[in-house]
Structures are given as C-alpha cells and as structure tokens.
Amino acid sequence: MNQDGDLTRTVVVGVDGSEASTDAVRWAASVASWRRARLLVVHVFRPVGVNTRLEASEGADTPRDVEHILTFAASAAHGGPDGPPVRTRRVRGRPVPALLAETQRAELLVLGASGREGFPGMLVGSTAVAVLSRAVCPVAVIRPRPGQDRFPEEGPVLVGIDGSPMSERALGIAFEYADHWRTSLVAVHSWNDVEYDTSGENGADESYAERGERLLAERLGGWRQRYPDVSVRRVVGRDRPRRELLRGSEAARLVVLGSRGRGGFRGLLLGSTSQALIEHAHCPVLVVRPRQEER
Structure with missing residues (x-):
C-alpha cells in the first residue's frame, strides 16, 4: 500500500x-x-x-x-x-x-x-x-453537516458559474465528481453581488434572468454531452452568491467554484463570500485555483 x-x-x-x-x-x-x-x-x-x-x-x-x-x-x-x-x-x-x-x-x-x-x-x-x-x-x-461528525456522502454537486475561465474549469471538475458519485449536478448563477434593490423594475429582473439562463445553457451544453448520465438542474438567482451557494450547500454533497470570477462571483476569495463558504457551508467546498502560468 x-x-x-x-x-x-x-x-x-x-x-x-x-x-x-x-x-x-x-x-x-x-x-x-x-x-x-x-x-x-x-x-x-x-x-x-x-x-x-x-x-x-x-x-x-x-x-x-x-x-x-x-x-x-x-x-x-x-x-x-x-x-x-x-x-x-x-x-x-x-x-x-x-x-x-x-x-x-x-x-x-x-x-x-x-x-x-x-x-x-x-x-x-x-x-x-x-x-x-x-x-x-x-x-x-x-466540512460535515451541522450536528454530524462526518462529511455527507449523498446529495448533488453544486457549482457556481459566472462565465469566467475559473468557473468553466470548476464546472468541468463538478461534472467529473458528479459522474463518479452517480449523483446530479446543480449549476448556480447569481447576477447580484450587492444587496438586491427591491425597487427595481420587473423588466430588468427578467432581462437579468434571461441572460443568466442563456449563460448557463451555453456553459452546460458541451459538458452535458460529455457526461450524458449526469442529471443537471439550473438555478438562476438575484441574491448574493454566498446566499445562493449556502442555501444549496444544505442538501449538497460538494460545492465547487472558481477562485477568480467576474459579475456574480467577483472577489470570491477576498472578502465576505469566501469567509461565508469556508465557515458556514453545510458540506465540503472545493475551490479551483489558477494554474501557475495563468498568474
């Protein structure tokens, strides 16, 4: 051995x-x-x-x-x-x-x-x-589930997507883990990294939602062909990314995300979002890092 x-x-x-x-x-x-x-x-x-x-x-x-x-x-x-x-x-x-x-x-x-x-x-x-x-x-x-001694061994793989190269790599890793574990994948896109302004017009909300759905469809297409046995659910939200991911982690087996993004996951490892996921996620968290040549 x-x-x-x-x-x-x-x-x-x-x-x-x-x-x-x-x-x-x-x-x-x-x-x-x-x-x-x-x-x-x-x-x-x-x-x-x-x-x-x-x-x-x-x-x-x-x-x-x-x-x-x-x-x-x-x-x-x-x-x-x-x-x-x-x-x-x-x-x-x-x-x-x-x-x-x-x-x-x-x-x-x-x-x-x-x-x-x-x-x-x-x-x-x-x-x-x-x-x-x-x-x-x-x-x-x-991380274990709250009140439990070990990491969860059931549930989907949750992945945060913002269209950046890092989130694309995170998506590939998430599919690989989901395929091996024979579980589903939940792809999350959140367009808002500040408190949501509830006074905004519904039309703007719909425009953001449509763009989010289109981004997820584009990013998921090739990976779904490569991993046809992985069931995929798409989630487009207007809340802060950390809240969307923390909520999803309550039922997930693993959360996967890129360390450098834009839009909904901007500054992921430089402030409150990273702290929230590290300290409060309900399952293991895997953070994808840039390669040496990408720095």
Whole structure:
C-alpha cells in the first residue's frame, strides 16, 4: 500500500491530529483512490523547545506526537484494499508556507474545516485566505453537516458559474465528481453581488434572468454531452452568491467554484463570500485555483 507504483498524480492532505483533519484524510483518500492518485499526508509542526515565547510554544509537538499524528492519519486513509498508496511527510515550520509549497506538485490539497493547536486558526481569517488565495492547485475544505461528525456522502454537486475561465474549469471538475458519485449536478448563477434593490423594475429582473439562463445553457451544453448520465438542474438567482451557494450547500454533497470570477462571483476569495463558504457551508467546498502560468 505504501508503494507509489506507476501513479504520477498526488492528492495532499494536511493533518494536525484533530477530528476534522481525520475526516479530511478519509475524504482525500476516497478521492485519490478513484482518481488513481497517491495520497500524501502532511503534518507541519513546531518542535518543543524551539524558543521560549508563549505564542511560539503553543502547538509545538514532540517527536512522539508527530509520529502518532502521522501514523493515525495513515491508518485512517487505509479504508480497504481499494485504497490509494499512502505516504507521510513531516515538515518543520509554519503551516501556510509549507502547505503552499506542497501545492506546487499536487493535483489537490485537502484541509479539515477546523483544527487543533498544530494548525492554529487554520480556516479562520488571514490563514485561510493565505492558503486559498495563493495555492497553485485546487483546494478542498472538508466540512460535515451541522450536528454530524462526518462529511455527507449523498446529495448533488453544486457549482457556481459566472462565465469566467475559473468557473468553466470548476464546472468541468463538478461534472467529473458528479459522474463518479452517480449523483446530479446543480449549476448556480447569481447576477447580484450587492444587496438586491427591491425597487427595481420587473423588466430588468427578467432581462437579468434571461441572460443568466442563456449563460448557463451555453456553459452546460458541451459538458452535458460529455457526461450524458449526469442529471443537471439550473438555478438562476438575484441574491448574493454566498446566499445562493449556502442555501444549496444544505442538501449538497460538494460545492465547487472558481477562485477568480467576474459579475456574480467577483472577489470570491477576498472578502465576505469566501469567509461565508469556508465557515458556514453545510458540506465540503472545493475551490479551483489558477494554474501557475495563468498568474
């Protein structure tokens, strides 16, 4: 199981010993298996005694801690004979630079929605933005349903579409996941990234709605031919994108969206929209990142 064989693709999962990171390992292992990729389990640590400052000593690990975290995470990834090849890596340093370095070679980076001391504030505030806004590969943040211990394994794949190249790539990934999971796909387009003005004329509303329907039809056409077994539902809304996506996430298995868009998803990873999805979605969220040459 620990041999990479002929596999060339790698899914990376960051772990810290928390339940959330263990859930992320299971999700990452499942995806790596069906995508025929190896799984790399990474723990970033600060050794005990590295210095005497309180803030630096918080989250420090002894060698035994590090070994235990990686061994436990690797065991969680071995879910059966069809599991992916698993490797582990310990990295001394700070989480954000270490994980960003891994994205240079990974097909996907997977993180839990919250962590323990090893990743202080991993998905809150500037740390989350640093990882999600600078990663070279797609990043998946694994969240359970509220009140549940594990990520959902039923429901459609929800994808946000605004006509940008990033959302086009997100659409392709969403179809791929929906096809593998044999579930449906819900394509969401929202034209409003500010509070909706209810004093607007109905004619304008209809014009925006018609344009949204046309955009979705154009973007979905080729993908529906490529994935004929995936049932597709289109949603055109006038609410803020984060509200449309958060509502949809209540029943979804996965939300997929591009990190840079225009119109309805402008500035997705630079403000309240990204924070809302990262912190409040009811299912895992996968964010598609620009390739190195596109920056």
